[in-house]
Structures are given as C-alpha cells and as structure tokens.
Amino acid sequence: MADKTLAGTPPGSGWSPLDLRDDTDDLHFVPAPCQTACPIGTDAPSYIGLIWEGRQLEAFEAITATNPFSSVCGRVCDAPCEPACRRADSDGPIAIRNLKRYVMDELGTSIHLDPVQPTRDKSVGIVGSGPAGLTAAQDLALAGYKVDVYEKFDRPGGVMQWGIPAFRLPPRILDEDIDRILKRCAGITVHTSTALGEQVSLDELKARHDAVLLAIGAARGKPMGVPGEDHALVEDGVGFLRRINAGGERPTLPETVLVVGGGDVAMDACRMAKRLPGCKKVKVVYRRGPGEIPARKDELEGAIKEDIEFIYHAQPAEIVEKDGGLALRCVKTEPGEPEEDGRRAFRAVTGSEHDIDCGMIIAAVGQTGDCDELCERGLINTDRVNTDFESMRTEDPQVFGAGDGAFGGSTIVVAMHHGHKAAYYIKQYLEGNEAPLPYRTPYRTRRVEVAQDIMWEKYPRQEQAFHGLGAKPADFPEIESKYDRETAIAEAARCFRCDAETGTADYSVRNREDIFLMARMQPGEAKSQAAMLQKRLRPREILIAPEQPASFDDIVFLPANLSRLVIDPYREACRTDTELGGGIALQHPYLVTGFDDAPDEVRRAVARAVQKTGCGWLGRTRPEGDISWLHLLKPGEAPDANAAAAIYEIGGSFTAFEPERASESQLVGLSVQGPALATAIPFALENRLELMVLDGTRGSELAGPPDLTVLRDAIRILRGLNREEEIDLIWHGGVRSGTDVAKALALGGMAAAVGVSMAIAAGGTVSGSAIAYAGDRTFEERVSAAEYLIQSMAAETSIMARCTGKTNIHNLEPEDLKTITVAASEATGIPLAGTR
C-alpha cells in the first residue's frame, strides 16, 4: 500500500495531547464506560462507529490519537474496556481490541503523519524504551522538545519486545508502531545497548538534559523463596521469555515442564514452553484458586485450549532433584476468612505435602525493577523507583518516574498512561510551572453517527478464528487471525454507543447516564448521593430558544378522555372527503403543489398518484390526468378552461383587479401573503370568490419555517366581518405530515398544500434553497412513493381527529388545540397548554 498522509486533524485543531482539553463539556456527549475504563481515554465508540461505516482512515486516527502502540495493543492489550462494556452484562462485550487490530492490520504500516521537528532548546533524557518511555518521548517530541531515549537492550520496545511471545505478538507488529513513532518524531533519538549505570550514569544524564525520566520497567524476575530454587533446571520466567523471544532461541525442553505462577508472564511462559521441541506436557501451578488467578481470561482460555493443565491451590515449598529431573514439593492451600478488603488469605493445609514431577521449572511469581545504580543512589525502594504518583516525581527534582519500574508490574496501556502523565508534568516543569493543574485523562469524541444495522441487537459476539499451536509450533505461528470485513462490521454494529446522544430530549444521554449511575450508587452513602444531587439540581440548557419562530411542532392536540367520547381505533377510518368552495370534491384535503418546474417524469408520476388518491393540484401548468386542478396565475392572465379553479397570486401587496373565470362552474380564489390580507379578504368576499390560499411560505417553503400568523390573521379578519364560513381557506407552507395538515384544519383551514414533502417523497433531495432530482428511481417507484405519502398523511390526519374524538377531520377546531411555546401561542392565538 502506498504511503498515505492522513488528512484532517484530531478534533479541535491545535490540541496537543498534553494540554488536557477534551469534549466533556459537550452536552450531547458522555464518555462511554469503555472510554473511561481505558487508562488513555481511547475514543472506542467513535472508532467502532467509523469501522461500521467503512471509514478506516478516520478509525485509524481515533485509535492512534492517544495510543502510540496501537498495532501492539490490537493484539495484546489487556483491554480493560471490555469488562466495562455495558453489553458485557447482556450477551458479551464488544470485541474492542479485535476491532482495533482489524484497522491496524490494514493501515498500520502505511499511514505516516508529517514529521515534527524539535523547536525548543531544552531536552529530556528518558531511560527505557518501553511503552511508558516511548509514549512520554512522543508527547514531548510533539511538544517540540528534543528527546534522547536510552535503552539497555539492543532493540527498543521494553517488555513488548522481550516479554510477549511471537505467537501472540509477531515482532514486525512492534516494529510497525516504533517505526511510526520515530518517523513522526524527528526529535527522538534512541540509543540502544546503553544501560544506566554502565554505559551512562545518572549524573551524566542530568548534565546532558534538563529533565530525566526513569522508565526502566520491571525486567527482573522475583525469586520464589523456596529451597532448591537455584538449581540449574529452575529458570526465571522473565529470563526464559527473553531468551526465547528476544534471543530467538528454540531449546529442546524436557517432556514435562512446570510453570509456577498465575500472571501474564506465567501464561506466556507456559504457552511458549508448549510450543518448544521436546515438551509434551505443561502444567501451571498456582497457589490460589481459579477465582483468584490474575491471568487474563482470554490467555487462560487460550492456554486451556492448548491443552495446558492448571493445578490450583498448590503452594511450592521446596524443589528437589528426582529421577534425573525435578520434583516440586507443594502443600495444598485453602481459602481462609475474607479480610478487610474482601480478599481471602490462603493458608496451607497441614499434612497435604505432595510432589509434582517434572523436567524443569519456570518461576513466574512477579517482577521487579532492575538497576544497581539507582539502588545505590537511593532512588529505588525495594523493587521500584520511588515516585510520587500525583506528580510523577522522584526525590530528585530533575528526575521523574513512570511505568512498571516506578509503580509495579502492570499492563502496556497503564504504562502508556504513565508516559502521558509524566510527559505532562515534565513539560510543566520545563516551562517553569511549579503548580500545574493535576493531570487527568482527556476524553474526546469524533461524534460519529450511530450505526444503522438491522441486526445490531441480535449479533452475538464475534470471535476471531483461533489456531492454537498450529502446524509447526516451534515457529510460533500467530494464534488468531483478524476479522474479515463482514465479521468486523457485524461486531462493530453491536456497539450500544453509550457515548452518543439519544433521540429524546428528556432521556438525553446525560440524563440517561445519571439515572444509570444512580442505579449503582450505594443507598445512604451521603457523599456520593449529595454529589449526584448537586449534579441533578443544575438547570438544563435552554432547549426551546426564545427567538425560535413558532412552528407546527409547537401545537398539540387535546385528546378525548373523560370529557369527550373516545373513538375506538379498530376502525381506523375517519372521514377525510373534502369539498372545496362548494364545487371541488376531493377524497383528501391535500393539494399537491410546486411541481411546475420539476422534471417531466417526476411531475407525471406525482400527478398519477394524485389522481389515484383523489387529491387536488395547485400549479401554473396543467397536470396530466383527470385531476382537480387549481390554476395558479397572475391577475390579468386568462384562466385555463380545464381548471376546476383559478387562483390569482397576489403575494404580499394587493391591488384591485377583475377576477375572471373561464366558465360558470369554475371557482375563483386568491393566493395571499400576510401583509395583503386586510385588503384581499374584503375584496374576495365582495366578489364572491370561493377560495383563498393563505401563503405562509416566506417566498419558498425551503426558506424556513412557515409564518403561522397568516392563518391567525385571516381567521381574525373573517371573524371580525362575521363571514367565516363564506370562503374556504387553503393553507400553504411547511406541511411536513398529515399531522401538520390536521393542525391547519383545526386552525380554520379546509385543505392544505403539500409541496416540499411530496418532492422529497418523489425522490427529490433538498439542497439549500432548491430540490434536486436524480435519475435513481423508476416511474412506478415515484408513483408508489407519492401515493404512499398521501396514504400515510391521510392516516395521520385521521388519527389526530380520532384522538380528539372526531370521526370527520373537518370537525377539528381550535378548541382541540393548545400550544407549548409562548411564541406559538401568540402566532396562532391558541392558548398555552395549562392555561386558559
């Protein structure tokens, strides 16, 4: 794949990883539990949503934004996000790590951001090129500092390099990540085979650099503390991993190998041993029970699938020689009473000594930091560099600490978090800021839309194909393959999108999240309950903007209940037949309009639907078919004899004219905007015109919400003249549904014009102030869509009427309505709900 440069910057251009800004103030975003469980705040919901949409490049950006070791993590991250996933309680967590791998496998080698050169004078020395060290190096280099990384071994990567077997993490994957970091950060120089205390001293580093970060990791195995453990056939687990992994050795092992311990090193060691020539049986000996073993679930399951035996409740007491091999003398253990923290102490069962025979023993009971110089300088406390977790500082003001070496054996992602945090405090220190704001993990979102997958509720968790030992185990072939495209999409579709705004204002994502939290708070625990109370007391943001113009949405219907007889819904029918002006009979009170300039095929299709459904047509040119046509024309033009009515377009200013009719039976009306009502209405009444189109569009339906005051004013004027029943009003403007028509009817109209809505149904797309049609529909499809829209609208108008207790839509009246905003109550003259 050709080198690609990633277009687009992370959200909020100019944000650096170190300036702590994030999106937690966005009212329509809540950091999902997977994101908050991730020590580096990975925006998992966004990248999952982007994978579903096939936007791999953007998914890559979201994945790598805070994670310089994304390719590595896609295979071996501890994934604390997955137990936190809310779907875990349902039918299994989203496979967030596998999805990361899916993207990184595709793009991991090909995306490189533009190199960043150092711009500042000061420099930082970092001891250790593991996840903590290199993450801090990247952050500082991107901030413009020059960074020198000193690595004891001959290759960078730390525990990722020597500690993880190739069947879980092929070496080229780590190379991919390191390559990407170094290509981007021109200011980082890595010095391999340079150990602190040997090739370079701490004083030298302090002289060379303005700040020093100790990220030495935990590369020394702890002793088991039992007699006989210094036997030649007993090996330290960390050393074992290193010589096989980093050293590339493939020794022949005895038939039976024991691994003592239950953590990550033990799991890697046991599976590695199983693959080496000569080894037939591997047993893992753990002093506590299956409920307590710290091994990661998927590693444990993998080991079991590979036929590794687990011996629980066995505490090593002694190692003795036996039959040319060894015997691990153990005692059984049993759980005691739970202690204060809930954990149970395990005690040995007297008289339960037993031997487990084997050819070699691998000890994997814990790791410690390893550096004699630091011990001499007093910076190491038992097995770690003495570092304050709040500030990442050691006793030496110029020296900082991070990672396993400072805080004990943990995971890659936790080490990266330390790296980010240390880099932040180092930067503050270098800038002379003595009292920096406390570091917190930023939570960002890319605001990706929720996936529209019809199977999202049903898909079970998709697992990667598992290969176990493979055909040639000693070659350490990869144990799992990545997803193919269908599987990745299916897995991505499952995501609940706990971060995303929902469809309802009351149960918005923030409110929903608070309810969820309240459901998990301890009753009566005053501190947390009081904090939640304060959160809930905060006023909500203004959702109904005061300057928002009145619209149909601000009107509600009053249902029949106790005070009106309720209509039964079994028979959904309701009378919709409409007689306009005493001369035009329609099946539904809808006049399709706005198709004079539409493409021929569209116009004909819509006209066909109008004919089939018995609606009317309002337009300048005659529609095809036997349709009641209201001919729209200007004063002075001659009305078409084929038209059922002539509607003279007056617009906003009225001058008297002679309204002609083509025949006795033809009806006549005006189309009027607000300002002209006062003069146009008396004129219409005087000339015995039958119809009036109230034009509430502001020039065009697409210009914005309709002006409902036109309807209010027309009714007021007619009422003032006491001649309300003498002219039929047709509403034109912003009708989006049968409900809008029902409201227009209730407010006093007899029919409504349907313009943009019908255009959308017939295949039009709204672009700015125009409708555009593509050739993507057949004639029949357009007819059917138009017909279906009318049917739906008729059902909606009917339902509104039936809810209010009417069986004829023309019985809807203003008394059936209330408004929900002050603006709407003024614009329509309908009182606010809850008031008279």
Add this chain to the structure above:
Amino acid sequence: MQSLGSDAMQVEPTAEDLTGIRTFSKIVNAGTKLRYKNPEPQRRNIPFFTFSGTSDYWNEKVQEDIYIKSQMGRYRIRGYGAARPLPHLTDIAFKKDLSQAGQDPDLLKRVEMRMTLGDKHGARPLDLSMPVMIAPMSFGALSRSAKLSLAIASRLSGTAENTGEGGMMDRQREAADQLIFQCLAGRLGWNVHDMQRANGLEIYISQGAKPGLGGQLMAKKVTRELAAIRGIPEGIDLRSPSRHPDVLGADDLVIKVEEFREATGHRIPVSIKLGAGRVRDDIKIALKDKFDYVELDGLQGSTGAAGAEVLEHVGIPTLAAIQEALDALAEIGATGQLPIVLMGGIKDGVDAAKALALGADAVAVGTSAIIAGGCIACMQCHIGNCVVGIATQDPEHEKRYNTPAEAVHIHHFLEAMRWQIAAITDGLGYSDVKQLCRDDLVATTPEAAKITGLEYAPQFRDPNLQLRAS
C-alpha cells in the same frame, strides 16, 4: 342446547324448511386488518438536538420521516414518548441555595416521607415509604423478567408496583408487596380473582404517550404465552380498544367504580389513570366519580409502541398537566380532596420534589425505572428485539436480563430519589415532604412561568447564583 330462551319451543323442521338448506358457508375474520402490511425499516433514531430548537425546518429527521412513509404507506411507529424538548419540571427551580444539601448521613431519619394513598372512601390504603411509585407498564411491552425486577424493587423500596395492561402474573404478585391491578378497555387479563388479591384497582382511561388511542403491541411481541394471558390470537399486531365498552361517560364511570368496590368488599382503593388532555374537565369528572386518587400522565410519558405522530403531538406536557389539575380542584373549592400522582418524564428526586412542591401528592416513574434497570434508550421497543432483554418477548433476548441484579439497580435508583427528595426537603428547612410548597419555587423560562403562575426568574439558570446568594 340447555335452554331455549324466554318463549320458544322445539319442533321438527318441515320438508319445506329443509329444501331451503343447500350449502353451508362459514364466515371468518379475514385477518387482513389484524396486521400491519408493510414493516418499517428498523432505524436507530436521529438525536433530538438535530431536529429541534434552532435546527433547519426541513432537517434530517423530517426528511427521513417523509422518505420512510413514502416507502411504507403508513405512519411510523416507535417506542418511548415525545422526543422534542417540551416545557418540563426542569424549567422550574428552587429559590433557596441547596448547594450544601444532602451531606448528612442521618438525613433520612430527619425527614418524614411516608404516606398513605387511597383511603378517601374507606378502603385500605397503599402504604408508601416515600411519595414515589412505579408507573404502570405492561407485561407485553416489557418482558416477564423486567416486570419481575420492577416488582422486587418496589418491595425493596417500600412502594407499589402496577401491572399495567395485560393481566396479573403470579410471580409478580408474589414478588411485590403492593400491586395495583390495572383495568383497560380491552379487559385483557382482567378477572375478579386477581381483583381480590390486588392492593389497588385502577381504571385506565388513557396514558400520556397516546391519549385518545388504545394500547399497541406489535406482532413479534404477541407470543403464545402472552396471547393466552390476554385472551387474544397469537401473532397479530394488537390494537387495544381505546374506550371501555361499558363506560361511555362520567355517569357510567361512577357506576363502574361502585361495581369494583362492591366486587372487592370496599377494601381496595380504586384509582384512575389519565393521559393529560383536557385535564381541567377530566379532573373534575374524576372527583365526581369518587376515585380514591388519580394517576396523571403527561405528554413526556413513554410507551412500548405507538404512532410517532401521536407520541409527539397529542396531549399536554406534564408540567401543564399538574398545574391544570390543581387549578381545576381549586376552581371548585376541592383543593386537597383528590390526591394526584404525577408521571411522565420524572427522572430523579429533583423532578419529584418539584412536582411535590407544585402540589402533586406523589410521583411515579416508568421510563426512568427501566433505564435504571439497563435500558439504553434506543427507542426500538416496538420491534421486540430489545438488546438488553427488557422490551422483548424473545427468550433469546430475555435471558440477557439479569433479574436479581437489575432489581437491585432499580431499587438503588429509587433510593437515590429518596435521598434527593429528603435532601431538598431538609435543605429548604422542612422536616416533612408534605411541607414542600409553591413558595419554594420559581420559573426559569417564560413558558414555565405562564403555565405555573410562578415568578419568572431567569437568573436561576445560573448555577452559581445560589452559591453567591448565600
């Protein structure tokens, strides 16, 4: 034949009679109207802020609605309730500075919250440990497991659960200490035996989400078991009738209420469930019809399935509903004579306290309770594939729902509400929730001010004001 009727006798048919009988014809229900023809494309809903407030008139949601209707030929159906922003309890605020409220671990001992409900006409009232109940939700819309967890939670929190439409389940009756039995127009699952073992009887007239319309349950959720309990055919798109067959008005209703009382020996409170519409008139009728209390459900109330247009456009908001109800009682000099339980978008103890301060006697929570129980508000309840196992009858999905764990969650949510109501009551200087009153409140939007008649005080939108004022 066992009986011939009043004035009839049996005779042999004559030859002439028999010649007229040639063929038999059987007429049955064709079933074409029992199911919706076109399924709706399943889509996750567009977030509300993109189609409300200052968004474009012809926004994405409007276009999607039109498009889908043009493909289906009918109105859209979904779960939940009104999605757009409406005036609500969140638009009123407490005047006093409550920034220090709720920190005392002994808070609950200091505030009296217990209440009885339903003894107006001599029945044995509900005994609630706080003025919060579970709102009626049906077994059908919800799975059996979800209903069960609500029943358990109601017992753990010392309050009452409600069967909703569709009958009483034995396990639900066992699990809940206090169970209100709801009678709907279709009388699905209604019978006198379950009436006898209920703690409350409720006549459902309508609900906030779809007043004027009956219940709706899509075919996928009408399973054999459910159909058996309700007494209907399996697999139809059920439309419950919206009107009781024997109640056509206020005068019929007063007789119905009497019947219920007689059938249960006057032991059990009889309430009415009303969706908010012409609340002023409806409340006066409810008082006249001698109900023990009213459950009043505003436009923000949810449902498992209803036409989207009905959800959004029929009914009045919860805030308007309670105010209208109280105004109605005041108008006829009956303030305090008809307890009102308010529901429809009550999300926490703060909403509850505001409702109580306005004058409601209690509140009920429906949607909030199921969100506490794991609902993720995807609003696809009507489809029946609820991913967490709440709004589904599919056993594969239902088994994802961990009933005991979610019962505890719902219980904890109720307890958080209890804490919040107590903290606010205490913070305002009272020792009993009944002391909460309108004087404690201001309105922060013009709409809320007009609806409630409270002082319009927009400065209370500033969260720091209360701190500065103290």
